[in-house]
Amino acid sequence: MRTEQPKTIRLSEYKVPAYLVDTVDLRFELFDDGARVHSTLSVRLNPESSEVSAPLALDGDSLKLEKVALNGKELAAGDYEETGKQLVIAKVPDQFELTVVTWLEPQNNTRLEGLYRSSGMFCTQCEAEGFRCITYFPDRPDVMARYRTRIEADKSACPVLLSNGNDVDQGDLENGRHFVTWEDPFPKPSYLFALVAGDLVEKQDTFTTCSGRDIDLRIFVEPRNATKCEHAMDSLKRAMRWDEEVYGREYDLDIFMIVAVDDFNMGAMENKGLNIFNSSCVLASQETATDLAFQRIESIVAHEYFHNWSGNRVTCRDWFQLSLKEGFTVFRDSTFSADVGSPTVKRIENVTLLRTAQFAEDAGPMAHPIRPASYMEITNFYTLTIYEKGAEVVRMIHTLLGPELFRKGSDLYFERHDGQAVTTDDFVKAMEDASGRDLTQFRLWYEQAGTPVLKVSDEYDAEQGVYRLTIQQSIPDTPGQTDKKPQHIPFALGLLGAVVKPCRLFLKAVRMLRARQPSACLS
Numbered sequence: 001m002r003t004e005q006p007k008t009i010r011l012s013e014y015k016v017p018a019y020l021v022d023t024v025d026l027r028f029e030l031f032d033d034g035a036r037v038h039s040t041l042s043v044r045l046n047p048e049s050s051e052v053s054a055p056l057a058l059d060g061d062s063l064k065l066e067k068v069a070l071n072g073k074e075l076a077a078g079d080y081e082e083t084g085k086q087l088v089i090a091k092v093p094d095q096f097e098l099t100v101v102t103w104l105e106p107q108n109n110t111r112l113e114g115l116y117r118s119s120g121m122f123c124t125q126c127e128a129e130g131f132r133c134i135t136y137f138p139d140r141p142d143v144m145a146r147y148r149t150r151i152e153a154d155k156s157a158c159p160v161l162l163s164n165g166n167d168v169d170q171g172d173l174e175n176g177r178h179f180v181t182w183e184d185p186f187p188k189p190s191y192l193f194a195l196v197a198g199d200l201v202e203k204q205d206t207f208t209t210c211s212g213r214d215i216d217l218r219i220f221v222e223p224r225n226a227t228k229c230e231h232a233m234d235s236l237k238r239a240m241r242w243d244e245e246v247y248g249r250e251y252d253l254d255i256f257m258i259v260a261v262d263d264f265n266m267g268a269m270e271n272k273g274l275n276i277f278n279s280s281c282v283l284a285s286q287e288t289a290t291d292l293a294f295q296r297i298e299s300i301v302a303h304e305y306f307h308n309w310s311g312n313r314v315t316c317r318d319w320f321q322l323s324l325k326e327g328f329t330v331f332r333d334s335t336f337s338a339d340v341g342s343p344t345v346k347r348i349e350n351v352t353l354l355r356t357a358q359f360a361e362d363a364g365p366m367a368h369p370i371r372p373a374s375y376m377e378i379t380n381f382y383t384l385t386i387y388e389k390g391a392e393v394v395r396m397i398h399t400l401l402g403p404e405l406f407r408k409g410s411d412l413y414f415e416r417h418d419g420q421a422v423t424t425d426d427f428v429k430a431m432e433d434a435s436g437r438d439l440t441q442f443r444l445w446y447e448q449a450g451t452p453v454l455k456v457s458d459e460y461d462a463e464q465g466v467y468r469l470t471i472q473q474s475i476p477d478t479p480g481q482t483d484k485k486p487q488h489i490p491f492a493l494g495l496l497g498a499v500v501k502p503c504r505l506f507l508k509a510v511r512m513l514r515a516r517q518p519s520a521c522l523s
């Protein structure tokens, strides 16, 4: 029985981490009956933290701790405290190297978080808080580090050993074992860590980026699925080109990998350079898959690829900001699908999902803003509101600014925050700074839950030739939120008539609305 009380985590109580981690050196020894993880962290006091002499508190979950060493010296049991959810070392220097060795049982991990086995293959899922099931670590997205990962396993059971970044070393070991070392030069949060080890076949291709770099593309699947990855590979190349053309974003590593796994909690995951997919979201053949399945694969492959910039290079400061990466990336993938397919069909699909499922969420007991103010369990917040409404909020910024200013805003956002863990407010600020538009009122979209209702009435004064349109906005109460303020909303208007001449437009709710002035109206 679980006896621990769930704790409420509040955005208002956010504090910068007391310690930062610059590099993470991992060594995985994979066996049939378990896995040993050696982790060496270079840690330093965060100059931005006001907590002087804070204890070092690392997150952990269901770990068997074998060893802790500080600057190479093994600590005795009394030198640290292990509480089941944390490893606490009361006294640490301002800068030090910490080694932690843990023992895991991936074969018995049915939560599919952290390191687990699926059909004999070792695989990880670390978003949102799975890395703590692998080793003790400050498992929060604002701790960004450079990772080097060495994987050792039996060569015949696991001929393929993958992790994030570029492969820098490999070789044979005793007893039929072998190793591969991966190095990821880009600092990343722990939720983007990934490892895959198994007997997989690969489909290979290349993509030449806009600056002329050749990227090695690989999709790894179980041998029985070898013929089913062509569509995913084509989709990937289309997505890579589109992100260059529409957002000016070039791929950064030398290799990009996708792995298909049968047992996977989410649809897919954007781990740096090593996306892991539920098989159903990547495999398709003309004989068995429908058009819809082909489109779905294309959009999920694109979504995960686009995260390389919107999520990985610029990541979330904390999990309250989940929509920063998900809302923006869903907006990016639906624009991509509209561009490569039918914009009308895609828009109808988006709007139908929003109206049938997200509006219902917004009207029910689970209603929450796209940037929630508190949560107990972050895994419950991978919702339609965060993803789909979050994407519509970004779409509204796009509508208000227009494509050129929006692109200026996204360029500024990526340049200003490259390598940082930021907030939705930083995103809106970049859009404001690049466009010169005031989005103060617009920010309420991030804070208030519920679907706004617009009441529109109009009158036409034929004598004066004046058409008056009155728009009232109300937002229903939602759990914990009443008396909401009206939200800045784009409102497109066009008037058609037999005789055309310039018109005057009166907006009574002018602070909330930005209307496109119609060029003509009924006379």
Ligand code: SER
Pocket: 127, 266, 267, 268, 269, 270, 303, 304, 326, 382
């Ligand atoms: N981060 C993952 C995704 O949205 C989780 O679903 O792609």
Ligand code: ZN
Pocket: 303, 307, 325, 326, 329
């Ligand atoms: Zn996503």
